[in-house]
Amino acid sequence: MNNVTHIKNDLLKDGYYKIKHDSGLTIIVFPKEDYATSYAVFGTNYGSIDTVIKTSDSENPTSIPEGTAHFLEHKLFESEDLDAFERYAKTGASANAYTSFDKTCYLFSCSENFKESLEILLDFVQNPYFTQQTVQKEQGIIGQEIKMYEDVPDWQVLFNLLKIIYHNHPVRIDIAGTVQSISQITDKVLYDCYNAFYNLNNMVLAVSGNVTTEEVLEVANRLLKPSKDIKIEREVALEPCEVVDNYIEQKLSVSMPLFNLGFKESYDTPQRNLKEQICTRIILEIIAGDTSPLYKELFSQGLINTRFGSEYFAGYGFATVIFAGESKDPNEVSKRIKAEIKKIKQQGINEDEFQRIKKMLYGRAIMGYNDVESIANELVSCHFEGYELFDEIDVFKSITIEDVNQRLTQQLDEDFSALSVILPA
Amino acid sequence: MENSFNITEVAKGISVCNYKTNRFKTGRISFNITVPLGENASAYAILPYILSRSCGKYMDFSKLNARLAELYGAALIPSVSKIGEAQIVRLAMTMIDDRFALENESIYQQCAQLLCDLVFEPNFENGLFNEVEVNREKRLLLERIESQKNDKRVYALLRCEEIMCENEAYGINYYGNADDVKALTPKSIFDAWQEMLKKGIIQINVVGNANTDEISNLIKEQFDKIKRDEINRIETKVIKTANEVKKINEQLPISQGKLVMGYRAGITGQEENFGAVRVMADIFGGAPYSKLFTNVREKMSLCYYCSARLNRQKGIIMVQSGIEQENEQKAIDEINNQLKLLQDGEFSQDELSASVAGLKDTLLRVLDTPEDIDAWGYSQIMSKKFQSPQDIIKEIENIDRQQVIDAAKNVTLDTVYMLSGEEGEDNE
Structure with missing residues (x-):
């Protein structure tokens, strides 16, 4: 019998059902009865940073070429007869997939024929079909995808930064790999990865929209093939505290220099919890958000434009604060940001500022529960990171200024910072 | 009526497009x-x-941003774009619904008021736009x-x-051009602001559970002061055939070549029944089944x-x-060949059905986020008749093969543009 839990939130007046299905798969259904559409994501906890296979029933870890997770995502759409896109064409659903650093997700959105579309999704993801010939064909297509990104300055400035921040962690490699690395991918490599990582115990199905749990389970019961209960051990290389280098530049066809300034963090545990993440978001708003004195100064003096922003770039085994933007003088911006951090670290964060940012982020958090697409994708991320969707709201309420000031002492260390710049060619 | 578009003209050339839903x-x-x-x-x-950077009430962007933070992180998004040969000046706001306000205040009202403050009561200095602000925005626009x-x-x-x-107005960049931006003055911007409020066709979109009457009155009051x-x-000038x-x-x-092929769609832009052209362009290059x-x-x-996008207007x-x-x-x-195949009727009933089903789905999806509903209202601003996504679905549902073939036969290639890497340079 499937085990069902109902998770609710009183403030949002929303809730979802979480089911540990007999096949091993976790299924999450978030009904939104009055919506026109439904959105489903079928994801595996396997992304570009997984460059070795190590499962509880294998003896030795095996290395796999960079870009394999993404390559596999492309190839899974194919089968011996009709590919998945041709099948979806009959239901009207629009389908897609994406690969990130730590997961691979297959999704569709539809307004009609939900069950038929879900059948297609569960079917093609569970039935791989790779041949040497179809692998070769894809090398051409993905080769062009990689080349497309070579012309995207925002992408290049980030990966250049990651390359000088991380010595060993595979977050430093491009999600799609390189033309050279994908040339090593064979049908056998794809099957090996598929068999290891596409085990239902390592996966989740999240559905949000105009659907019921019964509808989802009816299809799931028919189509899911029980998986052997194995455990996958995510292994990422050991990473020193220090950065590789503190400056990198590249020339591209851009009108104005672009920059990414990163502050690397090191921890004994691979993942940052929700409280750490939220405290960091508050800190970044206070240091460089658009109500901050620093933002005002840089903006008024013509050193940044509206594309300036910051993010907490964190995942399994990596955590870096990144400030990004366009500037005629990235070095000066970098200097000012560092000076401001020093100042705020000395003074601490004040209560008024803290309350204002908290109110703002409370509103922004609520905005995140609006559409079926972000809800379903967020459900997948939360599941893999080991918490529930509404935990964020609760953590938010409980955070104090002491928490934030305490968190501030753990991050934004200038000694572990690096600057990546793209200059006009 | 709830969950549908309701358009009310509040004054000459000014309408409120309301989509009420909770x-x-x-x-x-x-x-x-x-x-x-x-x-x-x-x-x-x-x-x-x-x-959207400041106004009479919030005299610099830090004060304005602080106000937005106070409104629970309401987002203010300015933009400029073109639909056909109309340039659209747009200020949009996303805010949390009133039921989440911590002190029972109305966020919708406060945001509508803020938008009015921004549009009608700019940050003036001696009756014109503030010079420091003008210079900064000129720099930002040049950078854009x-x-x-x-x-x-x-x-x-x-x-x-x-x-x-x-040779058509459509060739003009919606940001204008660098030389003209450099020549802008507080006075020329002031004149454009007045001209826009006096002569512009204006549509205010309101999506969500706001009290629309109150918002309409707020807007009416403002426009009562302006002679229109x-x-x-x-x-929009439309050329039917190349x-x-x-x-x-x-x-x-650059590393990868970018190819763009521009076709004339063989339409006037204001056809009553436009379904066949929409379906034809979608079979040609709309989605992964195309x-x-x-x-x-x-x-x-x-x-x-490799995709094709139709610009109706x-x-x-x-x-x-x-x-x-x-x-x-x-x-x-190959791209030309695929168009030829469409013109010759070399496509199956399945391809046609896939396209209709896909388009239908995309159209219905519009109704599931406030941003998309707002964007839809915006997209209709230049149409002779406002159409909802459901109206468009009715147009495409019964399109047959012959209509698609006829629509494809009217398509002609106008321009082939190729952006490539510089010769003699190794860009690998």
Whole structure:
């Protein structure tokens, strides 16, 4: 019998059902009865940073070429007869997939024929079909995808930064790999990865929209093939505290220099919890958000434009604060940001500022529960990171200024910072 | 009526487009003001940005941003764009619904008030826009124009449209051009602001659970103070058929070639029944089931993306693809060949049904976020008759093969634009 839990939130007046299905798969259904559409994501906890296979029933870890997770995502759409896109064409659903650093997700959105579309999704993801010939064909297509990104300055400035921040962690490699690395991918490599990582115990199905749990389970019961209960051990290389280098530049066809300034963090545990993440978001708003004195100064003096922003770039085994933007003088911006951090670290964060940012982020958090697409994708991320969707709201309420000031002492260390710049060619 | 578009004219040329619903946690309010796309494009282009940076009440952007933070992180999004040959000045806001306010205050009302403050009571100094602000926004607009070059896919598309429509107003960049931006003064921007409020066709979109009557009254009060005798008439020039094919090659230091092919769609832009053209363009290059995706990408492995996008108001179809430079001719030939196959009726009933089902789905999806509903209202601003997504679905549902073939036969190639890497340089 499937085990069902109902998770609710009183403030949002929303809730979802979480089911540990007999096949091993976790299924999450978030009904939104009055919506026109439904959105489903079928994801595996396997992304570009997984460059070795190590499962509880294998003896030795095996290395796999960079870009394999993404390559596999492309190839899974194919089968011996009709590919998945041709099948979806009959239901009207629009389908897609994406690969990130730590997961691979297959999704569709539809307004009609939900069950038929879900059948297609569960079917093609569970039935791989790779041949040497179809692998070769894809090398051409993905080769062009990689080349497309070579012309995207925002992408290049980030990966250049990651390359000088991380010595060993595979977050430093491009999600799609390189033309050279994908040339090593064979049908056998794809099957090996598929068999290891596409085990239902390592996966989740999240559905949000105009659907019921019964509808989802009816299809799931028919189509899911029980998986052997194995455990996958995510292994990422050991990473020193220090950065590789503190400056990198590249020339591209851009009108104005672009920059990414990163502050690397090191921890004994691979993942940052929700409280750490939220405290960091508050800190970044206070240091460089658009109500901050620093933002005002840089903006008024013509050193940044509206594309300036910051993010907490964190995942399994990596955590870096990144400030990004366009500037005629990235070095000066970098200097000012560092000076401001020093100042705020000395003074601490004040209560008024803290309350204002908290109110703002409370509103922004609520905005995140609006559409079926972000809800379903967020459900997948939360599941893999080991918490529930509404935990964020609760953590938010409980955070104090002491928490934030305490968190501030753990991050934004200038000694572990690096600057990546793209200059006009 | 709930969950449908309701349009009310509140004054001459000014309408409120309301989509009332309580299913979202957020709402969306936007001001959309249309002016003819023309010589004065730069002055209009700077307006949404200068108006959303400060106002008489919040005299610099830090004060304004603090106000937005206080409104639970409400987002204020200025933009400028074009629909056909109309330039649209747009200020949009997303806010949380009143039921989440911590002190029972109405966030919708406060946001609507803030938008009115921004649009009608700018931050003036001696009766004109503040000079420091003007200079800063000029710099930012110049940077925006310059940075259109950064995304090469967008840049190639803009260049192709510019070349294809060089003798039409549509060829004008919606940001204007650098020389005109440099010449802007507090006075010229002030004049454009007045002109826009006096003559613009204005639509205010309100999505969510706001009290629309109160918002309509707020807007009416503002416009009562403005003399609006003569409202803009904007007609987009549409060329039905291309005469000869223009072929342009340009170079930049890039790694992948960007190919753009501009077609004339064989329509006037204001047809009553437009369904067949929509379906035809979708079978051609709308989604992964389309001819361009399945052949140019999947069968020939020439590219990662290859798609066709129809611009109804201007009556053009733009095909875009990123390819190896040496495959340029091969790709051009194949794209033209796929159009020819459509014209010859070489497509199945399945392809037609897939396209209708896909389009239908995309159209219904519009109704599931406040942002998309607002964008839909915006997209209809230049149409003679407001159509909802459901109205469009009715138009496409019963399209038959012959209608698609007839629509395809009217399509002609106008311009082929190729952006490639610089010769003699190794860009690997």
